[in-house]
Amino acid sequence: MEKSNLPLIKKLIEKALDKLYKEDYDTLICINHKQHVGERACVFRFGIYLNQILKRHIQFKEYNLDCEYNRSYDDPKRRSDGMLIIPDIILHKRGNNDNNLVVIEFKGWWSKVGQKDDICKIKEMTDPCGEFKYKYGFSIMLNNEAKGDGRYSITLCFNKILLSFILLGLYLHVP
16 A cells, blocks of 8 residues: 555545534534534444445455554554553554554544644554554544534644645644
């Protein structure tokens, strides 16, 4: 899988997010414009939609989409500081770290914690010299807008570069 597949992967993620907002906005993301369910429920539904979309693309046929998959071989995934890593969504081939493609972390509009820790985790998991070597990492913020450009924002992290996509907008951040 070459870096040229990045636009396709981003597009498929956006399709799954669009479906999440279309099908589940009122019952998961923003109930009565002030309540919500837990992040895991939103991530689970997103995973279902993304998996349905991925199955239509032959280049992803041999990959597994997993939610909160925390294994690296026979051991739990750990950051370099020893902290456990439980990624929200990963696209990989189980059993080794040779075919880790995508790691995704989510935060909801209700979260008291920002995306900074998620982005640090993703940077470590996408480090080409590190243990996990995911090709792409995305940090997704679920916002409480039902429609329009403010529904969600996606930050792409790989090779120590952050790219923020806000639907059609593109912003480049170099830390």
